[in-house]
Amino acid sequence: MGNVPTNAAGQGMALGRVRNLGSRKVLIAYLLVLLIFIAGQVISPGFAAFSNIMNVLNISALLGFIALAQMLVVLSGGEGIDLSVGAMASLGAVMSSQLLNGMDGNLPLAIAVVLAAGFAIGAVSGAGIAYFKVPPLVMTLAMASVIQGIGLVYTNGQPKGMASPILKELGTGRTAGIPNLVLLWIVIAIVVAVFLVRTRAGQTLYGLGTNRLTTELSGVRTRVVTTVVYGASGAISAISGMLLLSYTGTAFLDIGASYMLPTIIAVVIGGISLAGGLGNYNGTVAGAILLTSLSSILVTLKISEGGRQIVYGVILLLLLAVYGRQKSNT
Amino acid sequence: MFLLRAKSLRKTYGGVTALRDGSLECRRGKVCGLLGANGSGKSTFSKMISGVVTPDDGEIWFDGEQVRISSPQEAKKHGIIMVHQHLSLIPELSIWENMTLGFEPEGKLGFLNDEDSRKLAERYLAKFAPELSVYAKVKDLSLAQKQFVEIAKAVAQEPKLLILDEPTAPLEQSEVEKLFAVIRELKEQGTSVIFISHRLWEIKTICDYVVVFRNGQTVGAIDFETEEKDEDVIVSMISGKELKLAKNRETADRAPKKERMLEVGGLALRKSGVPLRFDIKKGEVVGLGGLQGQGQEELLLALSGLLPTGGQVTLEGRKLKLKHPKDAVRAGIVLVPGDRHKEGLFLQHDVFLNLIYPQLAVRKAGFFLNRKKLKAEAKTVIDRLNIVPNDPGKVVQFLSGGNQQKVVVGKWLPLAPKVLLLSDPAKGVDVGAKKELYDTVRELADQGTSVLLYASDYEELTGICDRVLILFEGQIVDELMPSDYSEDRFVAASLRSKTAAGHSPIDEAWGEAN
Incomplete structure (x- = not known):
């Protein structure tokens, strides 16, 4: 089940004891996922069936893509947080929908425009x-509102177009029984793991997140790097919007809005210190799977929407109480 | 007749003795100068008198009776008011509100009487800065003006004993004169003043007698009314040593260095100051001495590119533009900063990442990291500096202070720096690690690296430096060669601020005052 992406992501991670501090949290997250599936199977036979597991992973992947954007920003430190990832994903989705207009030939252009727009807005x-x-919380919250406005202006309030066939195949098709989005997620998880641990840029990011002044004094232009990190977050959020579209086929204006808060929670559950500089993507992957499994079992339990939200909220509170307590960075 | 008599005050903080035996007698209507080097206990002592710190032991007699002063409020009740070095004004409030805060005149029914408050504030502010309006907000004032407001506030409470802790630090010469005029007026009214300053000419100008602290003890007093104002006597009291010949140093017979490495010109650390000019030869270790906070750290930060100051910096004949630390690091000027936790390390990461980070920062490493090669390099640094434990995977915050500092120095070694800037590197480092650290620095210098070292401890400077520049208020005021090395010379140079070039605002002030 959920172990597939972790093992893949975990390969490059055996760096040192530091990063293992987070890996205990990741292990607990997977144990909780296991527990949820066992409980689900007992309550409602078929919950742990292969197809349902794949379903949960498929939805987890969508959260995981956007959470990657959130993770980079949190990792970069300086109280970094990006409250505009949801709005950006929405904008990416409606832009993709209109640019593609159902035609595969428009795909290269759409990808390029969506990435560029996301990067530019994020870099601002x-x-x-x-x-x-400007404090990241304030800046990105304000930006989320701006992005929403851009979406409205861009679509005139009524998004047109739809996903192209290739994109639809990516979002809904399966290869060897495994959803294509899950396969894509595995690939991305490996790429991100290699990027963070094996490249100069990735390791620079850890330094930036841990201690800005030391990083600056080491010769890094921290302000440029910070700008690029938020730009990257924007680009990843926007392209994740395209992946949301691949799953749904057509876009609506706040398609990504509901992902904003879960990205933060997934990042925290995944062992990324909110103070920055510690953790890695395999934890965020675990967090995304845990959150999705949790809402999935609550749906299965046939609790009313209101009750479900309350239970979800309380469980999140418990999780964060356990996970969120961490020593702050100096 | 004494107003205050403090006998054998003592204070320890968890095993560290801040004050061992502080005694002082304050005469009515006289100005008592309180002297001593940094850390000699004079601050702790004055805080005890003003109720900020409670003594562990000793007696305080005030106005003829023994008192226990357990809070600043109680001190105020006795009529003792201290103006602290760090100002305590509230920026958002106006001058008059600040001046009367805590002792507002009360009107009918216990309501505050703003009218009286303003008048009181106006009366006392006029003594210092008649040009200021009491309605001005404190946040809009200059540092000197704030200092005046703070002192005016203290004077307005009509204390019997006024303690001024380095009140002149932010003041210009003419402003110091104004302060002195007020102090003289207070004297005439019978107020006693304790005046703390590092500037000898001020002490000689305003004080009637001085009491000297050293290593947490009162070591002596000089009555200027009966005894001579002899600077040499004061200085040797502060330093605790008679004129002593320099230690013979093995470095003395090292061949003089000729090749210029770093030239600095036109670098002004303070706005009004004369720009600095000095050079460092290849393989030379140059010390930065003087009292604390005289611009040594700013100079190092300026050269490291973090604090752009203008001025020309030339490295091996090549002009540098130091706008950002990356400019300095890429040119080969690297800094071992004063606060290793905040400025030098990634505490939560392992020794490996810390040691390779500068290579990432200046993109000496490729985009994809060759971890094997980097690991080997880290290992070499660990072995060379004898970092314990010799495990690159160890998280830095679990290392001892000395080993942490070795990591801060070691991270620069793979870049083969040309100039090494060290800001008090042995702070909080045990003796053994300190020696290893300085051995490494010496070794680097012998291999051609130039070193600029600031250390608060004079013995660290004399132990390793080929020469020492003494800074005072952002200026180089003296240059000591190994033959000059003695604590006395250091203290004298640090306090007296005589320039080789012969022009510094302090010297001019000195001339006026005499």
């Missing part, structure tokens, strides 16, 4: 934070 947030010292 990053510049505000890095150069004008």
Whole structure:
């Protein structure tokens, strides 16, 4: 089940004891996932069936893509948080929908435009934070509102178009029984793991997140890097919007909105210190799977929507109480 | 007749003795100068008198009776008011509100009487800064003006004993004169003043007698009314040593270095100051001495690119533009900063990442990291500096202070720095690690690295430096060669601030005052 992406992501991770501090949290997250599936199977036979597991992973993947954007920002430290990932994903989805207009030939252009727009808007947030010292919380919250507005203007309130056949196949098709999005997620998890641990840029990011002044004094232009990190977060969120579209076929204006809060929770559950500089993507993957499994079992339990939200909220509170307590960075 | 008599005050903080035996007698209507080097206990002592710190032992007699002063409020009741070095004004409030805060005149029914408050504030502010309006907000004032407001506030409470802790630090010469005029006026009214300053000319100008602290003890007093104002006597009291010949150093017979490494010109640390000019030869270890906070750390930060100051910096004949630390690091000027936790380390990461980080930062490493090669390099550094434990995977925060500091130095070694800037590197480092650290620095220098070292401890400077520049208020005021090395010379140079070039605002002030 959920172990597939972790093992893949975990390969490059055996770096040192530091990163293992987070890996205990990841292990607990997977144990909880296991527990949920066992409980689900007992309550409602078929919950732990292969097809349902794949279903849960498929939805987890969508959360996982956007959570990657969140993770990079949190990892970069300086109280980094990106409250605009949901709005950005929505914008990415409606842009993709209109640019593609159901035709595969438009795919390269759509990808390029969506990535560029996401990066540019994210970089504006990053510049505000890095150069004008606007707190990330305020900057990205305001930006989320701006992005929503851009979406409205861009679509005239009524998104047109739809996903192209290739994109639809990516979002809904399966290869050897495994959803294509899950396979894509595995690939991305490996790429991110290699990026974080094996590249100069990835390791620089850990330094930036842990201690800005030390990083600056080491010769890194921290403000430029911060701007780029928020830009990357924007680009990843926007392209994740395209993947949301691949799953749903058509876009609506706040398709990504409901993902914003879960990305933060997934990041925290995954052992990324909210103070920055510690953790890695395999934890976030675990967090995304845990959150999705949790809402899935609550649906299965046939609790009313209101009751489900309450239970979900209480469980999250418990999880964060356990996971969120961490020593702050100096 | 004494107003205050403090006998054998003692204070320890968890095994560290801040004050061993502090005694002082305050005469009515006189100004008592309190002297001593940094950490000699004079601050702790004055805080006890003003109720901020409670003594562990000793007696305080005030106005003829023994008192226990357990809080600043109680001190105020006795008429003892201290103006602290760090100002305590509230920026958002106006001058008059600040000046009367805590002792507002009460009107009918116990309501505050703002009208009286304003008048009181106006009366006392006029003594210092008649040009200021009492309605001005404190946040809009200059540092000197704030200092005046703080002192005016203290004077307005009509204390019997006024303690001024380095009140002149932010003041210009003419402003110091104004302060002195007020102090003289207070004297005439019978107020006693304890005046703390590092500037000898001020002490000689305003004080009637001085009491000297050293290593947490009162070591002596000089009555200027009966005894001579002899600087040499004061200085040797502060330093505790008679003029002593420099230690013979093995470094003395090292061949003089000729090749210029770093030239600095036109670098002004303080706005009003004369720009600094000095150079460092290849393989030379140059010390930065003087009292704490005289610009040594700013100078190091300026050269490391973090604090852009203008001025010309030339490295091996090549002009540098130091706008960002990356400019300095890429040119080969690297900093071992004063606060290793905040500025030098990634505490939560392992020794490996810390040691390779500068290579990532200046993109000496490729995009994909060759971890094998980097590991080997880290291992070499660990062995060379004898970092214990010799495990690159160890998280830095679990290392001892000395080993942490070795990591901070060691991370630069793979870049083969040309100039090594060290800011008090042995702070909080045990003796053994300190020696290893300085051995490494010496070794680097012998291999051609130039070193600029700031250390608060003079013995660290004399132990390793080929020469020492003494800084005072952002200026180089003296240069000591190994033959000059003695604590006395250091203290004298640090306090007296005589320039080789012969022009510094302090010297001019000195001339005026005499």
